[in-house]
Amino acid sequence: MPKHNMPDTPHFAVPFGGRSHAYTEKEIEKVRQIMRDSTGLTQGQEQHIFENKLATFLGVEKAHAVSNATAGLEIAAQLCDFRDGDEVVIPAHTFTSSAYPFVKHGAQLIWADIDPSTRVVSVEQIEPCLSKKTRAIVVPHLYGYGADMPGIMEIAEKYSALVIEDVAQAIGVRIDGKMAGAYGDFSVFSFHAHKNISTLGEGGALVARDEDHSRLIPQLRHNGHCNFTQPREGYWIPAMGNVDLPSLNEKALLPNNFCLGEVQCALGAMLLDRVEKINCDKRQRALRFIDTCSEKPQLELHREDSPRHNYHLLVAKVTTGNRDEFIRAMAFDYGIQCIVQYYPLYRYSFYRKLGLGKAKCPNTDEFFDNMVSFPFHHTLEEDQIEQIVRAVTSVLAKV
C-alpha cells in the first residue's frame, strides 16, 4: 500500500479489519453452483429471490438489490426531486456517502448534531434544523444503533419532509419491534466488505415506501430499460429493448447502471439466514467488553442490551483528553489497531469547497476529537477480544 505522509505503522497483532468473512461451505458451494449454472449472471432469478427474502425479513412491500448502498442513496436522491433552495438535514457525523448524493442532485445540506450518548441524530438535534425549505432528512443508524424513528417520522410529517434511513451498518436492528429501514420513505442497506454481511465485497439494497417511487427503481437501476408500449410486428422490431424514464414534475429522471449480479444475490439471500445470529453474537461480545470496562471512567461506551443495537462497530469516547496517546500506546505497545472515524463532514475539503465548511455541532466535534473505534469485525477470536481488554486495562493505567 502506498504511504502518504504517514509515520511508520507497527505490525498489528489485532488489525482493525477482518482477515476473512468466514463464509460457510454451503455459501461457497452456492456461489460455485451459480457460477456453473446461471445463464445470464445478472438480472435473473437469484435477484428476485434475494429481493423477496429481504423484503420479508424487513417487513416491507418490496426491496431492490443495487450495486452498493451509495447507488441506493443516489437513486433515493434522484427520487427526492429537489427544487432550487430545497434543504436536506443530515448529521455531520456519518460516512461521506450518506451525504454527497444529495449534493449531486441539487439539495443544500444542513448539518445536524448528534446525541452525545447514542452518537446518532435524535428529534432534539433535528428539530432546530427544520424549516419550510426542508425537503428531506437523512438518518444514519450509525455504529449499528437504531435512531428514534417513531419520533423522527412524526416531526418529518409535520414539515412534510421525506425521510431517508441509512441502514448500511444496521441491518436486522429493531426499533420498537419494527426493523430499521421499515420506517423511512427510502432506506438503503450495504453489503460492502466492512459490513456485518457482505455479498463478496460490494452490494446493497434500496427500499421505497411509495409505490410510484418503488416502481421506478428497476428502471433507474438498469439504464432506463423498459418494454415498448406499442404492438410489435416482430420481437426484433424496432430493436431489442426500449429506453425511457418518466419525468418527475417536468424534470427528466436520468438512468444509471447499479445492478447487482446473480452470484452476489444468491449469496445475499443465504446470508440473511444468519444475519440475526451474527448481530446477536456481536452484541453479546460488545456487552461483555462494555461490562468489563464499566469500572473504567476513562472510557465512555454506549450500552444497549436489546436488538436496537447490532454493534456493527464498537466505539468509545476517551474522557481524559489524551485520546491520541491512548491509540498510540494500543498500537505500538500492544499491536492493537484502533482507529478514529467519521471525520465531521464539514471538515472535509470537498464540503468546505461547496461552502459547507461551517456548522454548530459541538457534540459531533467533542465526540470525534475524543473517540476511538476498536477492532470489532465478527471474525475476531475470543482470545483477541481478551487481548484488547487486557491492553485497554494496561494502557489506561499508564496514560
Ligand SMILES: *Cc1c(COP(=O)(O)O)cnc(C)c1O
Ligand atoms: C458503508 C456505508 C455507506 C456506503 O455503503 P456502500 O455499500 O459502500 O456504498 C453509507 N453509509 C454508511 C453509514 C456506511 O457505513
